[in-house]
Amino acid sequence: MDSREPIASQPGHLAEKLFPILNICQKMSSERDLSALLDLIAKEATNLMEADRASLFLLDREKNELSSRVALGSEGILRFEARFGIAGAVLATGETINVEDAHQDPRFYREIDLRTGYRTRSLLAVPLRDYQGEIIGAFEVLNKKTGVFSHEDEEILKALAAQAAVAIETAQMMEEMSRHRDQLQEQIGHLWKEVEGRFSTEHIIGTSQKIQAVLKVIDQISNSSVNVLITGESGTGKELAAKAIHYKSPRARGPFVALNCAALPEALVESELFGIERGVATGVERRTGKFEAAHGGTLFLDEVGDLSLGAQAKLLRVLQERIIEHVGGRKSIPVDVRVLSATNKDLETEIKQRAFREDLYYRLKVIHIQMPALREIREDIPLLTNYFLASYCREAGREPLDLTHEAMSALMRYSWPGNVRELENEMKRLVLSVAGRMITPADLPEGVRRLGVTTASISSSRRPLKEAVAELEKRLMLEALEQSRNNQQQAAAALGLSRQGFIKKMKRYGIKAPL
Ligand SMILES: Nc1ncnc2c1ncn2[C@@H]1O[C@H](COP(=O)(O)OP(=O)(O)O)[C@@H](O)[C@H]1O
Numbered sequence: 395m396d397s398r399e400p401i402a403s404q405p406g407h408l409a410e411k412l413f414p415i416l417n418i419c420q421k422m423s424s425e426r427d428l429s430a431l432l433d434l435i436a437k438e439a440t441n442l443m444e445a446d447r448a449s450l451f452l453l454d455r456e457k458n459e460l461s462s463r464v465a466l467g468s469e470g471i472l473r474f475e476a477r478f479g480i481a482g483a484v485l486a487t488g489e490t491i492n493v494e495d496a497h498q499d500p501r502f503y504r505e506i507d508l509r510t511g512y513r514t515r516s517l518l519a520v521p522l523r524d525y526q527g528e529i530i531g532a533f534e535v536l537n538k539k540t541g542v543f544s545h546e547d548e549e550i551l552k553a554l555a556a557q558a559a560v561a562i563e564t565a566q567m568m569e570e571m572s573r574h575r576d577q578l579q580e581q582i583g584h585l586w587k588e589v590e591g592r593f594s595t596e597h598i599i600g601t602s603q604k605i606q607a608v609l610k611v612i613d614q615i616s617n618s619s620v621n622v623l624i625t626g627e628s629g630t631g632k633e634l635a636a637k638a639i640h641y642k643s644p645r646a647r648g649p650f651v652a653l654n655c656a657a658l659p660e661a662l663v664e665s666e667l668f669g670i671e672r673g674v675a676t677g678v679e680r681r682t683g684k685f686e687a688a689h690g691g692t693l694f695l696d697e698v699g700d701l702s703l704g705a706q707a708k709l710l711r712v713l714q715e716r717i718i719e720h721v722g723g724r725k726s727i728p729v730d731v732r733v734l735s736a737t738n739k740d741l742e743t744e745i746k747q748r749a750f751r752e753d754l755y756y757r758l759k760v761i762h763i764q765m766p767a768l769r770e771i772r773e774d775i776p777l778l779t780n781y782f783l784a785s786y787c788r789e790a791g792r793e794p795l796d797l798t799h800e801a802m803s804a805l806m807r808y809s810w811p812g813n814v815r816e817l818e819n820e821m822k823r824l825v826l827s828v829a830g831r832m833i834t835p836a837d838l839p840e841g842v843r844r845l846g847v848t849t850a851s852i853s854s855s856r857r858p859l860k861e862a863v864a865e866l867e868k869r870l871m872l873e874a875l876e877q878s879r880n881n882q883q884q885a886a887a888a889l890g891l892s893r894q895g896f897i898k899k900m901k902r903y904g905i906k907a908p909l
């Protein structure tokens with residue numbers, strides 16, 4: 395029988411091949427690794443087609459090159475321009491090519507046989523098409539064991555090519571996706587390192603005993619998830635400490651969610667903390683609360699002393715039961731959240747005045763960290779000053795600034811009611827405003843400068859005692875005002891004066907009360 399007759403007239407042969415073809419398809423569809431898949435297709439096609447070899451050429455569109463690793467087995471990848479050879483011709487025409495003796499065919503690319511040391515005789519090639527019908531490569535079987543490739547062989551190879559193309563595309567996509575995933579994971583790893591570095595305890599500056607004690611506690615609790623209450627005046631680094639605690643903890647790669655309780659109107663506290671269902675009131679959209687957002691991580695409740703008693707009761711319940719309910723919802727949602735809280739209020743006083751719940755206080759204050767006011771750690775002022783100057787100079791792209799001895803003394807003597815934040819802002823301002831390389835007392839704000847002058851400088855100026863005493867008295871009064879944040883009653887008390895006496899002296903020395 396003529397082997398080139400259409401398949402329809404040879405039902406027996408095709409039926410014979412049907413089972414092995416289905417078998418191959420099944421194997422192909424479960425292989426996800428591209429190179430293993432290409433090996434599998436080549437091996438199975440070689441057997442099925444009773445050929446000596448099979449090669450798959452994949453088109454690299456960017457370079458317009460064909461590449462094949464199968465023809466060379468383990469010897470490496472064969473690459474050539476996509477216009478060459480029978481594979482190139484299949485690519486250009488999209489048609490099946492069946493030749494009895496390749497070396498007699500002008501399209502044959504002899505270079506391949508030369509490079510591989512293989513001798514090609516009969517050759518059957520079909521295009522590989524993706525699901526949109528675009529050609530993605532060519533599929534060749536070489537050297538039919540007996541005779542040449544038949545018309546039936548052409549149909550079988552086409553059917554096999556259609557299945558192979560789908561499997562190859564899937565495997566290529568999987569490879570690309572896993573490459574992307576690896577790249578993303580690597581980038582995320584770098585970003586995490588940067589984030590953790592940025593919030594590490596290394597950025598809490600200070601060699602004073604009080605700062606070192608804070609760092610020690612943060613270090614000691616770094617493996618646990620206990621609740622921590624951080625107290626201290628505004629600007630002492632409470633939030634800085636909270637972030638350091640989070641990024642050193644086992645929850646570092648979970649979220650850090652901050653909520654400023656003081657900034658919230660009473661009516662919103664609950665929905666901010668616990669979330670709200672859609673339609674609770676007209677126009678209300680569903681929102682997740684901070685507790686849910688912090689799941690697996692840390693919730694930082696800033697100014698926790700400002701929570702209303704109602705909100706305190708609800709917060710306490712969540713801490714006890716570890717479940718939340720949306721406002722207007724009925725579902726209980728379990729949450730795993732560590733709570734760090736901060737306040738500049740004295741909560742024990744608040745408790746006595748029944749403004750803060752004692753039971754909540756003990757839940758929040760498993761560990762207590764007290765951030766020192768800057769005037770309590772004056773020895774850290776030079777270190778902090780230089781740290782901020784260096785970092786803001788770097789940011790502004792200017793040469794590092796230095797301070798004269800007098801200017802540094804003034805900074806160390808000033809009371810810093812705004813604490814480290816005030817010092818930081820002052821350095822930021824100086825970096826932008828000082829033209830030269832040196833900061834002198836004249837560059838400092840009035841308040842910092844006048845308190846920064848020593849009694850030594852008063853007595854050394856050789857003048858009548860009365861005048862020097864007056865000068866000293868004036869400075870002590872200014873300092874007392876500074877420290878009491880201009881509360882005249884407190885300033886007077888600090889100096890052992892009556893309020894009236896203090897005000898009289900203010901008039902005498904021309905000290906104006908701030909507006
Ligand atoms: N010990 C410190 N070392 C370095 N920077 C600090 C230190 N304490 C505070 N700061 C900086 O001062 C500013 C105010 O700190 P923050 O944590 O917001 O204070 P608080 O929450 O107590 O008001 C921040 O820019 C912070 O980085």
Ligand SMILES: [Mg+2]
Pocket residue numbers: 629632633696
């Ligand atoms: Mg703060």
